Amino acid sequence: MRIALLGYGTVGTAFHRLVNEKKNLLKEKYGIVPQLVAICDRSGCMVNEEGISYETAYKAKTESGRVCSEGSVMRPMDVIRGLSLDLMVETTTANFKTGEPSLSHIFESMKRGIHVITTNKAPLALHMPALLEEASLNGVEFLYSGTVGGGTPFISFGDKVLRGNSLKGIKGILNGTTNYMLSRVIDSGLQMSEALSEAQRLGIAEADPTLDLNGFDSAAKLVILMNHLLNKRVTISDIKISGIKEDLPKYAGDQTVKLIASSFPEPKVSMEVVKRGSPMDVGGTYNVLEFSVEELDKIYVTGRGAGGQETAASIIRDIVELKEKLMQKSYQI
Ligand SMILES: NC(=O)c1ccc[n+]([C@@H]2O[C@H](COP(=O)([O-])OP(=O)(O)OC[C@H]3O[C@@H](n4cnc5c(N)ncnc54)[C@H](OP(=O)(O)O)[C@@H]3O)[C@@H](O)[C@H]2O)c1
Numbered sequence: 608m609r610i611a612l613l614g615y616g617t618v619g620t621a622f623h624r625l626v627n628e629k630k631n632l633l634k635e636k637y638g639i640v641p642q643l644v645a646i647c648d649r650s651g652c653m654v655n656e657e658g659i660s661y662e663t664a665y666k667a668k669t670e671s672g673r674v675c676s677e678g679s680v681m682r683p684m685d686v687i688r689g690l691s692l693d694l695m696v697e698t699t700t701a702n703f704k705t706g707e708p709s710l711s712h713i714f715e716s717m718k719r720g721i722h723v724i725t726t727n728k729a730p731l732a733l734h735m736p737a738l739l740e741e742a743s744l745n746g747v748e749f750l751y752s753g754t755v756g757g758g759t760p761f762i763s764f765g766d767k768v769l770r771g772n773s774l775k776g777i778k779g780i781l782n783g784t785t786n787y788m789l790s791r792v793i794d795s796g797l798q799m800s801e802a803l804s805e806a807q808r809l810g811i812a813e814a815d816p817t818l819d820l821n822g823f824d825s826a827a828k829l830v831i832l833m834n835h836l837l838n839k840r841v842t843i844s845d846i847k848i849s850g851i852k853e854d855l856p857k858y859a860g861d862q863t864v865k866l867i868a869s870s871f872p873e874p875k876v877s878m879e880v881v882k883r884g885s886p887m888d889v890g891g892t893y894n895v896l897e898f899s900v901e902e903l904d905k906i907y908v909t910g911r912g913a914g915g916q917e918t919a920a921s922i923i924r925d926i927v928e929l930k931e932k933l934m935q936k937s938y939q940i
Contacts, residue, residue: 611645614698621919627661645686651675697725706730724925726753732827736840753921755828759910761896765836773901778869781828783892783912784812784819785866822850822876829868847875
């Protein structure tokens, strides 16, 4: 499997290390022989048709801050257009204004018949219906399990466990940073600004936490889940979004407040009062998703949000899934 890896930061490097560590398992158990023939960052691309070792690329990146040698003119689009590739793995920085450069990388790959795996929420939040259509038009697979629930596989659960059942709606806590902050404000009496400083000190919140606090990160994940699990062709502009604020809704002693993303009655992200001890009352950085299934009672899946390592692991899962999908296609009659 000839792979181009676009983006060589936290997730990209963790993926390269992991795919290297797991190469025997991937070959013996799944018949996959991954070969990274190109790796790109902002500075350009390292290309080797024989495959790039983790040691070579990681050494170059840590020593010089760039994967390519100085003066390299190769850019991600040149790699997509010029190399023979089976798969493009996209892990570049999220840009919620335009979705670029990821959006163009994905569209161009699909047009050229290259399968795509991305961990970048931005292009999906802005244009998921169009991306799904483009993948289908070109007969390529498009996988993105690292964009939501990388640490707790909500998408796989919906896909695999609920096969043949009718999913009516979803709602949940999709952002660990704000969940941690709300828990600290309500349970320990911290001011919102103190909870944020603490979360930043502990590495739970980023230096710029805007997208977490204003509910945009949760809304982007809701868009992806609604398109994938409910077949609702929505984008972020269809979601009513309000984030966490200093003045919380009124709640009694046996209640608490959570930032909830919900597909019904209208798609929205907002602070809601929930009963203490209920399945939605997950603490710390935990996420939870409630599946309302026609044939069953409500089902809850809960676990931690993802970091770089978990997100890299989700790319490996998507590679295995890709192989299975391609095998199924070739056996179709
Ligand atoms: N980290 C996580 O825990 C996590 C979890 C879930 C999803 N994600 C998503 O996964 C993606 C990667 O996250 P990350 O944490 O790995 O980010 P990161 O450490 O900032 O790495 C981003 C990489 O993208 C490269 N890049 C940016 N613009 C580019 C361009 N125009 N052309 C080529 N390369 C470009 C950067 O190049 P330089 O190295 O040259 O700057 C860098 O290597 C993001 O979209 C993020 O939202 C991350």
